[in-house]
Amino acid sequence: MEHEHPDPVRAGRRRVLITGAGGQLGHALEKAFAGDDVVALLRGDWDVTHPADSTLAAGDLDLVLHTAAWTDVDGAEADPQGAAAVNVAGVAHAAALKAPLVTFSTDYVFDGRKRSPYVESDGPSPMSAYGRTKLHGEAAAGQNAWVLRTSWLFGSTGHNFVRTMLRLGEERDEVSVVDDQRGCPTFVGHLAAAVRELVDGDLPKGLWHVAAAGECTWAEFAEAIFEDAGLACRVRRIRSAELERPARRPAYSVLRSERAGAPTLPHWREGLRACLAELVG
Numbered sequence: 001m002e003h004e005h006p007d008p009v010r011a012g013r014r015r016v017l018i019t020g021a022g023g024q025l026g027h028a029l030e031k032a033f034a035g036d037d038v039v040a041l042l043r044g045d046w047d048v049t050h051p052a053d054s055t056l057a058a059g060d061l062d063l064v065l066h067t068a069a070w071t072d073v074d075g076a077e078a079d080p081q082g083a084a085a086v087n088v089a090g091v092a093h094a095a096a097l098k099a100p101l102v103t104f105s106t107d108y109v110f111d112g113r114k115r116s117p118y119v120e121s122d123g124p125s126p127m128s129a130y131g132r133t134k135l136h137g138e139a140a141a142g143q144n145a146w147v148l149r150t151s152w153l154f155g156s157t158g159h160n161f162v163r164t165m166l167r168l169g170e171e172r173d174e175v176s177v178v179d180d181q182r183g184c185p186t187f188v189g190h191l192a193a194a195v196r197e198l199v200d201g202d203l204p205k206g207l208w209h210v211a212a213a214g215e216c217t218w219a220e221f222a223e224a225i226f227e228d229a230g231l232a233c234r235v236r237r238i239r240s241a242e243l244e245r246p247a248r249r250p251a252y253s254v255l256r257s258e259r260a261g262a263p264t265l266p267h268w269r270e271g272l273r274a275c276l277a278e279l280v281g
Ligand SMILES: NC(=O)c1ccc[n+]([C@@H]2O[C@H](COP(=O)([O-])OP(=O)(O)OC[C@H]3O[C@@H](n4cnc5c(N)ncnc54)[C@H](OP(=O)(O)O)[C@@H]3O)[C@@H](O)[C@H]2O)c1
Pocket: 019, 020, 021, 022, 023, 024, 025, 026, 042, 043, 044, 046, 047, 048, 049, 066, 067, 068, 069, 070, 071, 086, 103, 104, 105, 106, 107, 134, 150, 151, 152, 153, 154, 158, 159
């Protein structure tokens, strides 16, 4: 006989799959969705360049939070096919699980020629192999997906600018940081809360720009990190050309949403404080 009320423990708890759980956003999402029945997968559990195995594809998932990605922006220039295998085919494989999907894209789909915030209806024009793979990945997400473009992610785990600056700030008196790229440094804890807002509010699927309030250059961000962490390291402001990195990056990539009901995130400076509090706590 069918039970009218299934297992009371499962009732109300969604079965949520997180890919890239070893990454900084995956980690924050695992915390934000802790009240659900979460399956958090590392690369060793599922290499997303291959279709999921039949146990995952069995169709009893309520939500897939797909954060697994090739995020080495410079490395993608040397191996664009390797990057596409993760950032395009990987998204298609996540979408093939047939559950509602949240997937993440980037401000690097834009060329940075604007001087006012990029909104969802602005035409993308990526300058890098990474940006191109992420743009194609957006298309691979299909109709049953929230595609969140976000930017300059940082958190208390993984590889990110804040953790790099904290390390360098302990070791050196001065660091050189680019001052000709402007964007929105976004704390993964705040982004994860916004993901819940979109999903729990059942906001319409499709493309959403979700980044911290405020804007700054990387040099200004570094100065704020040193100030808030109490480090006496100076920032020498340089131009991107001086770094000679393989991938070009947009000079301006502030993201804002033009969509009704879009989640708004706290200011990046508040995100920085929250991240530093996690690091010392
Ligand atoms: N970081 C940013 O500034 C930024 C900005 C805008 C958008 N985004 C997007 O936001 C999302 C999350 O980024 P993040 O900063 O959290 O990235 P991250 O810290 O680099 O984490 C990505 C995770 O994906 C895993 N991964 C890589 N290739 C994989 C594969 N073939 N199969 C399974 N897992 C694989 C990595 O595992 P390993 O540790 O084993 O390599 C890593 O744990 C990505 O879609 C990214 O493109 C990031």
